[in-house]
Amino acid sequence: MASAAPPDTARFGTSGSAGETLFHAACFGAATLLLVTLGGVVVSLAIGGWPAIEHFGFGFLTSSEWNPVTEVYGAAGPVVGTLATALLALVMALPLAIGVAVFLVEFCPRPVAQPVAIAVELLAGIPSIVYGMWGLFVLAPWFAEHVQLPLMMEAEPGSWQEKLFSGIPNGANIFTASVILAIMILPYMAAVFRELFMTVPAQLREAAYGLGCTPFEVIRAVVIPYVRRGMVGVIMLGLGRALGETMAVTFIIGNAHGFPDSVFASGSTIASTIANEFAEATSDMHSAALVALGLVLFLITFGVLAIARALLGSQRH
Amino acid sequence: MDRALVRRLSNIAFVILTAIATLIALTALVLTLWSLLSRGIGGLDTKIFTMTQPAPGSEGGLSNAIMGSLIMCGIGLAIAVVVGVLAGTWLSEYGGNTRYGQVVRFLNDVLLSAPSILIGLFVYEILVRPFHGFSAWAGGVALAILAMPIVTRTTEDILSLQPSALREAGMALGASRAFVIRKIVWKSARAGLVTGALLGFARISGETAPLLFTALGNQFFSTELTQPMASLPTTIFQFALSAYEDWQRLAWVGALLIAAAVLSINIIGRIVAREARRS
Numbered sequence: 001m002a003s004a005a006p007p008d009t010a011r012f013g014t015s016g017s018a019g020e021t022l023f024h025a026a027c028f029g030a031a032t033l034l035l036v037t038l039g040g041v042v043v044s045l046a047i048g049g050w051p052a053i054e055h056f057g058f059g060f061l062t063s064s065e066w067n068p069v070t071e072v073y074g075a076a077g078p079v080v081g082t083l084a085t086a087l088l089a090l091v092m093a094l095p096l097a098i099g100v101a102v103f104l105v106e107f108c109p110r111p112v113a114q115p116v117a118i119a120v121e122l123l124a125g126i127p128s129i130v131y132g133m134w135g136l137f138v139l140a141p142w143f144a145e146h147v148q149l150p151l152m153m154e155a156e157p158g159s160w161q162e163k164l165f166s167g168i169p170n171g172a173n174i175f176t177a178s179v180i181l182a183i184m185i186l187p188y189m190a191a192v193f194r195e196l197f198m199t200v201p202a203q204l205r206e207a208a209y210g211l212g213c214t215p216f217e218v219i220r221a222v223v224i225p226y227v228r229r230g231m232v233g234v235i236m237l238g239l240g241r242a243l244g245e246t247m248a249v250t251f252i253i254g255n256a257h258g259f260p261d262s263v264f265a266s267g268s269t270i271a272s273t274i275a276n277e278f279a280e281a282t283s284d285m286h287s288a289a290l291v292a293l294g295l296v297l298f299l300i301t302f303g304v305l306a307i308a309r310a311l312l313g314s315q316r317h
Numbered sequence: 318m319d320r321a322l323v324r325r326l327s328n329i330a331f332v333i334l335t336a337i338a339t340l341i342a343l344t345a346l347v348l349t350l351w352s353l354l355s356r357g358i359g360g361l362d363t364k365i366f367t368m369t370q371p372a373p374g375s376e377g378g379l380s381n382a383i384m385g386s387l388i389m390c391g392i393g394l395a396i397a398v399v400v401g402v403l404a405g406t407w408l409s410e411y412g413g414n415t416r417y418g419q420v421v422r423f424l425n426d427v428l429l430s431a432p433s434i435l436i437g438l439f440v441y442e443i444l445v446r447p448f449h450g451f452s453a454w455a456g457g458v459a460l461a462i463l464a465m466p467i468v469t470r471t472t473e474d475i476l477s478l479q480p481s482a483l484r485e486a487g488m489a490l491g492a493s494r495a496f497v498i499r500k501i502v503w504k505s506a507r508a509g510l511v512t513g514a515l516l517g518f519a520r521i522s523g524e525t526a527p528l529l530f531t532a533l534g535n536q537f538f539s540t541e542l543t544q545p546m547a548s549l550p551t552t553i554f555q556f557a558l559s560a561y562e563d564w565q566r567l568a569w570v571g572a573l574l575i576a577a578a579v580l581s582i583n584i585i586g587r588i589v590a591r592e593a594r595r596s
Contacts, residue, residue: 023495027411030403031421034469037462038424041435044442099338107332108339116343118587123346125583127523129550130572133557134349137356137565183345190342214328237430244432246526247554271434271526278438279530294438301432309426 042298049292051285060292066257066273068282073289075296077258081267082297084174084260085249086242089181094235097186101193106215106223117194123187132251135180140171140252143179148264167264172254175263180252181242189238196230197223229311236308244301246271270297350576357573360566365574369538370552373561379571381538382552385453388540389532389548390522392457397464397521398514402503404465405472405513410498413473422473429466436462437527445531453539453546456532463524464517471513475506475593508593515586519579525550549575 052073053060063074100120104113148169155161167173200223208218224231254266255276268276270293281287364378371377404421412418436459444455479502487497503510528534533545534555549571556568 017493020493020495023499024411027403027407030400031407031412031418031469033400034404034425034428034465035421037439037465038428038431040443041431041439044439045435048438048442096338096342099335100342103332103335103339107335116339120342120346122580122583123350125519125579126349126576127525127550127579129523129525129553130353130576131349133553133568133572134352136557137569138348138352183349186342187346214324216328216331217324219331240430244430244434246432246434247550250554251557271432274434274438275526275529278441279533291438291442294435297432298435301430302427305427305430306423309423 042295045291045295045298049288049295051288052292053295055285056289060289061296064257064259068277068286071283071285073285075270075289075293077260078268078270078273078293079296081174081253081260082243082269082271082300084263084267085178085181085253085269086239088175088178088263089185089242090235090239092178092182093186093189093238096182097189097193097238100186100190101197102219104190104194105197106219117191120187120194121191124191128184128245128248129251131180131184132248135176135248135252136172139179140176142171143176144169144171148173151264164262165264166262168254168266170254172252172266173264174253174260174267177249177253177267177269180248181245184245184248185238185241188241189234192234192237193231196227196234199230200226233308233311236304236311240301240305240308243304244271244297246275250275270294353569353573353576356566356569360570361573365567365570370536370547370556370567371563373559373564377567379549379552379567379574381535382547382549382571383574384538384540385532385535385547386522386549388542389453389456389460389528389546390518392454392542393460393464393521394514394518396458396461397468397517400461401465401468401513401517402472402510405469406476406498406503408469408473409476410494410502413477425466425469428462429470432526433463433524434526434529437529437531440527440531450543451531451533451545453532453542453544456528456546456548457542459527459531460521460524463527464521467517467520468513471516472510475509475513476502478509479506506593508589512586512590512593515582515589519582519586522582523550523575523579525554529554 056063056073060073060075061079062076063072064076064080065072065074066077067073104117104120108116148165148167148171151161151165152169155165204222204226205218208222213221249269250272253268253272255268255272256266257268257273260267274290274294278287278290281290364376366378366380366383368376368378369381370379404425407413408418408422413422440455440459440462444458445451483501483505484497487501488494492500528548528551532548532551534551535545535547537547539546553568553571553575556564556571559565
C-alpha cells in the first residue's frame with residue numbers, strides 16, 4: 001500500500017527555527033511597544049513639565065493666576081474649567097443617552113430601531129472639530145441672543161441670578177462648551193449603553209414580564225441592576241472623553257484664563273489652553289507650565305479611564 | 318385599582334420620556350449635520366481640490382491640506398497596522414493570558430481613550446524638540462500612536478473569534494505556530510483585519526489636536542516629510558477662528574469633506590465586517 005508522502009515540513013517552517021522565533025519576538029515587541037508608548041507619555045510629560053513643577057510647587061495647582069508676561073503660572077483655572085465642563089456635559093448627556101439606549105432596545109419598532117442605532121454609532125465617529133465649528137458658528141450666536149441676553153436683562157442687580165449669569169454675552173462660555181461636549185459624547189454613550197443593555201439575557205426579561213412587570217419595572221428592576229457595573233464604566237468612559245476633548249471646547253469656551261466665576265463666563269480647559277498656547281509659548285517656563293498642565297490632565301483621565309476599564313472588565317468597548 | 322393605574326401610568330410616562338430623549342438627541346445631531354451640509358456644500362467645487370489655500374480675499378482651495386492629511390494619515394496608518402496587527406496577534410495567540418498580557422491589554426484600552434492632545438505633546442517632546450523643527454513625520458507618528466490601540470484591539474478580537482480547529486488542523490500537518498498564524502489564522506480573519514485598519518483610519522483622519530504642534534501646518538503645497546505640513550483639520554481650525562468670511566467658508570467645506578470621508582470609511586468598514594461574518 002502506498003503511503004502518503006510526508007508533508008514538506010521545510011515549507012511549513014519548523015518549531016524553534018529562526019523564522020518562528022523572529023515572528024514571536026516581533027509580536028512580543030509590538031505589544032511591548034504599546035506599553036513603552038504609554039510609559040513614554042507619562043515620562044516625557046513629567047520631564048517636560050518638571051521646571052514648572054519644581055518652581056511653583058504645589059501652588060501650581062491652587063493658584064489661578066496665569067500670566068506669561070510676569071511668568072507666573074497657576075493651573076487652577078483650567079483644571080476647574082476642565083472638571084466643570086466635563087461634569088456639566090455628563091449631567092446633560094447621561095439621561096439622554098440612557099433614554100436613547102432604552103428606547104432603541106426596548107420600545108422602538110424593530111424596522112426603525114436598526115437604522116437609528118446605526119446612525120447613532122456613525123455619528124459617534126464624527127470628528128470633534130465638526131462639533132466645535134457648529135458650536136462656534138451656530139450655537140454660540142443663538143445662545144447669546146436668545147438665552148444669555150434675556151437672562152442677564154431679567155436678573156436683578158445684586159441678586160444671585162446676576163452673579164450666576166454674568167459674563168460677556170457672546171455665547172462663548174463654560175455652559176455652551178458643556179452643551180457641545182454633551183452633544184459630542186451623547187452618540188458614543190448611547191451606542192455603548194445600547195450594546196450593554198443587549199447583553200441582558202432574554203430569559204431574565206421574559207421571567208420578569210411573566211411575573212406581570214410593566215416594561216418600566218423590567219428595566220428598573222432587572223435590566224439596570226444586571227448591567228449596573230458596566231453602566232458606571234460607560235459613564236466613566238464618557239467622562240474621560242469629555243475631560244480630554246480639545247477641539248470642540250477650544251472653539252467655544254472663550255479661552256479666558258483664571259477662575260471662571262459663573263457658568264456663563266468665559267473660561268478655559270487644560271486641553272484648550274495647551275492647544276492655544278503651546279505652539280506660541282513665549283518662554284521655556286511657559287512651555288514647561290503647559291506640559292505640566294498636560295501631566296495633570298493625564299493623571300485625571302488615567303484615573304477615570306482606569307476605573308472605567310476595571311468596571312467594564314470583560315465587556316470591552 | 319390605584320396601584321395598577323399608577324403602574325400603568327408610570328410605564329407610559331417612562332416610554333414617552335425615552336422617546337423624547339431619543340427625539341432630542343436626534344434633533345441635536347441632525348441640526349449639526351444640517352449646518353454642515355448647508356454651509357459646506359455651496360463652496361464645494363473643483364477648485365477645492367486643485368488650488369492651495371488662499372490669502373484672505375483671494376481665490377483658492379484646500380489641495381495642500383487634503384494632500385497633507387492623506388500623507389500623514391497614510392504614514393500613521395502604515396505604522397499602526399504593522400504594530401497593531403503584531404501586538405493584537407501576540408495578545409490573541411501567544412501571551413494574552415499571562416499577567417503581562419493582561420497589563421498590556423489594560424493599558425492598551427487606556428491608551429485607546431487617552432486625550433489626543435497629550436499624544437501631541439509626547440511626540441513634540443520626542444520628535445520635534447530634539448530635531449528642532451515641526452515635520453510631517455512627527456504628525457504621522459502622532460496619528461500612528463492614536464490608531465495603534467484601535468488596530469490592536471480589533472485584531473485581538475477578530476483573531477480570538479477564529480475557530481481553534483483551524484489552528485489545530487495546521488499544527489497537525491506539522492506546520493509551525495508562526496506559519497499557522499500567518500498563513501491560516503490571518504488569512505481567515507482578513508476581512509476583520511481590514512475593518513480594524515479602516516476604523517483606525519477613520520479615527521485619525523479627523524484628529525486635530527495631535528497635529529497642532531507636530532506637523533504644525535503649512536500654507537503651501539508640500540510633500541517634504543521633514544518639513545511642516547498642512548492638514549485638513551489644522552487648516553479648518555485656523556480658518557474657522559479667523560475673521561475672514563471666505564476663510565470661514567473654506568473651513569466649512571473642509572469640515573464637510575472630513576465628515577463625509579469619516580462617515581464613508583466607517584460605512585465601508587461595517588460592510589467589510591458584515592461580509593466577514595457571512596463567509
